[in-house]
Amino acid sequence: MHPRPPLPDGASRRVVELACGAPSVHNTQPWLWRVSGSRIDLYADRSRQLPFSDPTGRNLTISCGAALHYARVAATALGMPAEVVRMPDPHDVDHLASLQLRPGPRPPDAVERLSALGRRATDRRRFTSWPVPEERLASLAACVKRSGVRVLPLVEPSLRFRVELLVNRARDQQLDDPRLAAEQRAWVDRSPLEGMPSAALPELAAQQPLSRGGAAPTAPDPVEGSDGLLALCTDTDAPSDWLQAGEALSELWLAATEEGLSVVPLSQVIEVASTRFSLETEVFGGMTVPQIIVRIGWQEIGRSQLPRTARRPVDEVLLT
C-alpha cells in the first residue's frame, strides 16, 4: 500500500478558520480549537456561555455543533475529509469533538459548498409573502440524515398557531426580565469581532428599549403567517444531542442557502423553561425533544446585502 500524501501546510488551520464562520447564539463564538498536524480538536469555551438565557449550555453546544459541521464541510471541500469522534473524552465534557483529516479527492461540488459556507448569514428582515410550499419544507427536512435528530415541518394550522403563540410568549417574557434584556444588550454592538451589530437587527428599533418596562412599544411578532417553520428535535436531551442538533442546524441552513432560502433560528421559545415545556408536551406530545425552531422564507430579490457579522481572528480561538 502506498503511504498517503501529507496534508498541505496550514490545512488544518484553514479548516478552523472556515469553521469559525458558523452561526452561534448572539455571535458569541463559544468555541476553542487545538490543531496538531492533521488532527483538530473542538472544545466548548464556557467563558462565552450566556448565564441567564443559556444556563445549561444548550445553545452554546448547538453553536459548537454548527461549527463542527462547518469544519467537516470545509475539510471535505478542501479535499481532506475528516473522521470525527464526538465527545471523545468521558472525563472532559467540554471536549466536544476530535477530527482527523485525511487526504482525499476534492468532491465535484466543492466550490458550491465553500461558497455556501461564505454566503450563509442570519438575515432577519421580513421575508416576502410567498409562502414556502409544504413539499419544499419536507425536502429541506429530508436533507438532514442524522440518527437521533428529526426535522419536523410545522404546517398544520392549529399546531402552527400554538407554536407562534409560544414563540411570542417567550419573546415577551424575556423582554420583561431585566437580567435577560441586559444580557442580550451586552452582545449588541459589543466589539468589532463578536456579538451582533445593530445593523443586523432590523427589529431592534421597533422594540426599544430592549427591556419593555412601562409604556415601551411592543416588538413586532417574530413569525409571519407565510413563514415556513421547522423544528429540529432529538430523541433525548443530553449534550451529545445538542451537538448533533447544531450539526443538523448547519446542514439544513447550508442546504437552504444553496436553494436561495433564508433561515432565522428562533431559540427563545426553547430558552424559556415554561414555553419549552409547552412546546414539548402540547405540540409534540412528549414524543421528541425540540432543540431549536427555525423560520424559513425568501428575501426580496435585489435587496441590499446586510453587512457581515464579524468573527474573531483564528489566533484568538486556537489553543497552544
Ligand SMILES: Cc1cc2nc3c(=O)[nH]c(=O)nc-3n(C[C@H](O)[C@H](O)[C@H](O)COP(=O)(O)O)c2cc1C
Ligand atoms: C443556537 C443558536 C441560537 C440562535 N438564536 C437566534 C434567535 O433566537 N434569534 C435570532 O435572530 N438569531 C438567532 N441565532 C442567529 C445568531 O444570532 C447568528 O448566527 C449570529 O449573530 C452570527 O451571525 P450570522 O449567522 O449572520 O453569521 C441563533 C444562532 C444559533 C447557532
